Amino acid sequence: MSSYIFQRLLLLIPTFIGVTLIGFLVMRLAPGDPAELRAAGGLRGAGEGALSRGKVSAVDEALMQWRAQYGLDRPLHVQYGIWLKNLFTLNFGESFKDNQPVWNKIIERVPVTTKLNIFSILLVYVVAIPLGIYSATHANSLGDRVTTLAAFILFAVPLIWAATMAIVFICGGDFLYLFPPAGLESLDYSRQWSFWQKFKDQTWHLFLPVVLLSYDGFAGLSRYMRSSMLEVLRQDYVQVARAKGLNEGIVIFKHVLRNSLIPQVTLLASLLPALLGGSVIIETIFSIPGLGQLGYESVLARDYPTVMALFSVSAILTLVGILISDLLLAVVDPRIAFGRRQQ
């Protein structure tokens, strides 16, 4: 087992380099230059015709200096090498936007996004697993048909639509005011509040973003759960368990459930990146100061260091998600690790 883990960890390195290299190249090879963008608002904005030739060359010089300061004038492979080297010391450089260290900006926002995503993952599994069990044990009943259809329809609801409808109809506006339209805490939130007050305020603010982030997850997962459970239910050992007179509850929850949970574990890996993508949309719509919003703002501002840092953070999260689900899979299903050893 430990050699399997070691092997997997070793394989993470080339994958990570591949991912960040793609991100790096995409960003640098795209037309447009952060130095120009930075100057566009100020000096260049005055219009080149209005400036005398001397001043234009002064602007160019300033741009050159600025590029040199951030190492943008060097060849691409050198830039990438430097970036990678700095990464090992957790130095993501400084933001082009406000010269703050990128690391601090990210650390500031990690708790918010983590909170959102952990609750979402919990909600996904808490809703999907029981729903899947119900559907599979009552296969083809009316209840199963209704939940399967509902899950299917829910899965097709676009996140941007669900979120906009929520904002328009139940977040103030002209209709109902059930949930707050923005932020993670009330404006008058204070530390002096009692625990209960804080808890209520946070829950009220988190509820909608968490539900929106997770609905397609539990819709999808419940269908996977149903089909994997049905597959297990058809196997001989379930017949045997029933034939020897075990009561149905034990058959389902002790014998069937365990084996049908195996595939669900692996879905965690695909759930993580999907949640991160969803965070961009949800955090932008609900003005939640998390990583998704930071990413969106940095992309628009061509803030290379911040974008690269976020890119690597989410790549690492995704890789770790895949690793964890593979390891869990190897734990619950020993055949997988054995198969590897034989190679």
Add this chain to the structure above:
Amino acid sequence: MSSQQIQTGTVKPVSPLPPSPSLGGVASLPVAAVVVEGLWSSVWKQFKRNPIALAGLYVVCFLICTALLADFLANDKPYYMHYRGKTYFPIFRSYVIGTGLTQWPAELLNVNFKKLQGSEAIFPPVPYRPTNIDLLAPYETPSPKHWFGTDRLGRDIMAGMIHGSRISLSIGFVAVGIAVIIGVVLGALAGYFGSWVDLLISRLFEVMISIPTFFLLITVAALLPPSIFLTMAIIGATGWVGIARFTRNEFLKIRSLDYVTAAIALGVSNRKVMFQHILPNALAPVIVSVVLGIAGAILVESSLSFLGIGVPAELVTWGSILHEASSATFAWWLAVFPGAAIFITVLAYYLVGEGLREVLDPRLRGLR
């Protein structure tokens, strides 16, 4: 002999991506790949029996018709017009003008056809183009005049939705077309040649899977000049992994079948074996992921234009109308209609994909 080949062929040389549960442990079933003649007609026969999937197909056809006929459904020019003693067919004429064969007569150049005095005309059911700005009628609620209301600039939402169907449709097909080309070629190479080619390409799959795709998409879309074609290309270039993995697995299975061995023994070139002999038999499972991929591409495009990146600002898409609703929360019609359009489109493709999966995937038979 043959079973041993399959065994060695299916062992993945690098860490496998988490297999989706519906795929678990089927790779060694060569039977699934045997295709009898007339597969597609039998697929259609079975598909027809599923009323829900058929309904999805009808919706897709309806959307394609809407997109093709958009100019005739929503246009500020009339079909037919009698003006100053002459008869015109302005919509048709604008097509001819588009080819450069003729030009507008002087009295019709840059005119508002609705305000021409003393003319008889028959207008399309929605007499607006999505770009017609009417600053005197911002945020009008739905009415017989504007079926789905107007936006901040007084543009007709119904017209925007009809013409927006073109964008969502073409995004779906072009983006997935690109993804299919990349995915099928890479998957075929990996599955057919195996060994180090497979190792290398599978590594690439893993890299692509680990890439935060949506984040990469918004990065690229925001950095490049806004263009609908670039958006299609980017969505296609990031969305091929699923198709490639399916193709690879199919190729691994089929490659060890006797007829392929026979073809190779006869000296048929690799390219011919791959694309003429194996590919047609490998397509069935790929088709499902293609249909689902179209829905995915439409979703991604609408999210991008909702975030205001990737498409030019003046272009009206379903996502861009929806975006306006988030800043004008009183205008419920801006939220309801375009979102419903995206939802119905995506649902229709899902239904068709699911219907196809049930027909094409033999393991699902008897499950329901």
